Amino acid sequence: MKKIINDPNAVVQEMAEGLAAAYPDDLEQLPGTTVIKRRTAPESNKVGIVSGGGSGHEPAHAGYVGKGMLDAAVAGEVFTSPTPDQIFEAIKAVDGGAGVFMVVKNYTGDVLNFDMAAELAEAENIKVAKVVVNDDVAVDDVASRRGIAGTILVHKMAGAKAEQGGSLEEVKAAADKAAENVRSVGMALTPCTVPAAGTPSFTLAENEMEIGIGIHGEPGIERKEIAPADDIAQELTDKLLADYDFSGSDTAVIVNGLGSTPEMELYIMNNKVQAILANNEINVYKTLVGEYMTSLEMTGCSLTLLQLDDELKQLLDEPANTLAFNG
Numbered sequence: 001m002k003k004i005i006n007d008p009n010a011v012v013q014e015m016a017e018g019l020a021a022a023y024p025d026d027l028e029q030l031p032g033t034t035v036i037k038r039r040t041a042p043e044s045n046k047v048g049i050v051s052g053g054g055s056g057h058e059p060a061h062a063g064y065v066g067k068g069m070l071d072a073a074v075a076g077e078v079f080t081s082p083t084p085d086q087i088f089e090a091i092k093a094v095d096g097g098a099g100v101f102m103v104v105k106n107y108t109g110d111v112l113n114f115d116m117a118a119e120l121a122e123a124e125n126i127k128v129a130k131v132v133v134n135d136d137v138a139v140d141d142v143a144s145r146r147g148i149a150g151t152i153l154v155h156k157m158a159g160a161k162a163e164q165g166g167s168l169e170e171v172k173a174a175a176d177k178a179a180e181n182v183r184s185v186g187m188a189l190t191p192c193t194v195p196a197a198g199t200p201s202f203t204l205a206e207n208e209m210e211i212g213i214g215i216h217g218e219p220g221i222e223r224k225e226i227a228p229a230d231d232i233a234q235e236l237t238d239k240l241l242a243d244y245d246f247s248g249s250d251t252a253v254i255v256n257g258l259g260s261t262p263e264m265e266l267y268i269m270n271n272k273v274q275a276i277l278a279n280n281e282i283n284v285y286k287t288l289v290g291e292y293m294t295s296l297e298m299t300g301c302s303l304t305l306l307q308l309d310d311e312l313k314q315l316l317d318e319p320a321n322t323l324a325f326n327g
Contacts, residue, residue, distance in 0.1 A: 001193035001200065001297070008195040012055045012075050019062055023323065027065060030072075034082070035090045036062040037072035047162040047171045048072070048094030051103040051155060052087065053110050054079040056194070057215060059324035060293040064152065068320030069159035070103075078194050078296075079216040081109030087117035091126060099127035099168035103154050103175065105147025106134035107216075129168050131158070131175040135184040135304065137243040138212030138221050148215050149256040149293040150182035150304045153316075156325065160318035174315060178306060183240045186302030187232060188213040188220065188258065192295050211235065215258075215295045229265065233272035236303040241280060246307055250285040251277065252316060254304035259294040261301055266290065269301055286316060292324065 005011050012034050019036060020029040028039050034055075042048055052061050052074030061073035071094035076082035091100045100121065104114045111132060118128040134142065135150030158175040166174070188210045191200040194217065201217025204210060209232070212221035227235075240246070255270045257263070266289050277284055285308055293302075308316065320327060 001198070003193075003195055005195055008198075011195050012077055015055065016062070016075055027062070030089055030093055033086050033089050034075040035072055035086060035093065036065055036075070037090065037093050038065055042071065042094050042096035044096050045098045046096050047098045047166065047168050048091070048096060048100040049103065049155070049159050049162050049171075050074065050087070050090045050094060050100055051151070052076065052082050052090070053105050053107070054081060054216065056192075056296045057293050059291065060152065063324030064155050064322050066320065066322030068163050068318055069155050069322050069325060078196065081107065081113045084113045084116035084120065087114055088120045091117060091121045091128065092124070095126050099129065101158055101162065101168060101171045101175065102128065102130040103151065103158055104130050104132050105151055106132050106145060107147070127168055129172045131172065131179050133179050133182075135179070135182045136214070137183050137185050137239055146214055148184045148186060149254055149302045150184040150306065152254065152292045152325070153182055153252060153304065153306050154178045156320065157312060157315045159320065160315040163318060174311065177309075178312060181244070182304060182306040183244045184302055184304040185236050185239045186213050186215070186258065186300060187211045187236060188298050188300030189226065190260070190299040192217045192259065192298040194296070213298075213300065215293060217295060217298070229268045230272045233269050233303075234276060237273055237276045240303065240305050244305070244307070246280070246282045246305055248281055250283050250308045250313060252306040252308055253277070253284055253287045254292060255287070255289045256293060256302045256304065257291040258298040258300040258302065259291070260297045260299040263290065266301060273303060285313060
């Protein structure tokens, strides 16, 4: 797989440098790290919001650094958790005295490293709390479910609550509620290739698709013949509705591209998803279509549903100004 890179072992550092160089008025890179933070100093008595994880999911996570969402994002190597010391640097950089809240995806390395960073921060009298997002219904064991595109909506709720002046406990309560009520599932038509590996993460025949893939190039739970977009939309939506009762609720929807899927195809998917939800008497409050959490150059998409109550609707409607999420 051809890639526009220099050194496969330097892609994350060079990406972080290039991102900071592109938006010097809004973002900065902490020296000696792959942490991207808001250019402004931490606000006094505002809870700082930190997230991150392996690279390769752009615009996640640095694309969500800005007013109304994250204060800093920590980029690990491709599909690899950031180290505790880098996370710790991000925590220190965004602490304004009200504590720091971490949004963590449910992968063993991420959970362990963010927890170790929190211990380092608490040793310096910085209060830290977290939410672990596990929205991927492709994994049967709930405790082992992966965090995927639903994480973006948890970023939004936590960030909005912090901007409102919520305490660390209030930010955690809003983020926990979002994480408990969000579900996602994905599918792929092609695998992805990690730069340092140089070979695809799995193989698919021209007439095959993979249902339930992970965002780190993991194969899915079922391989089958490629179907029309309406059939794929039906299958993904059915999986979410079978796992969580969204009936009669207001819902946020994300139709998320995984890296190489044209927007045309995502909108075709969304057209059927909206019809299915309407037929199930599920009111769509807000829809997001585009690339929010990718898997390098994988062709495919994921579908996310979040049940909203009055508080979550208000937080979703709060303004955000980031590279990848505005509104």
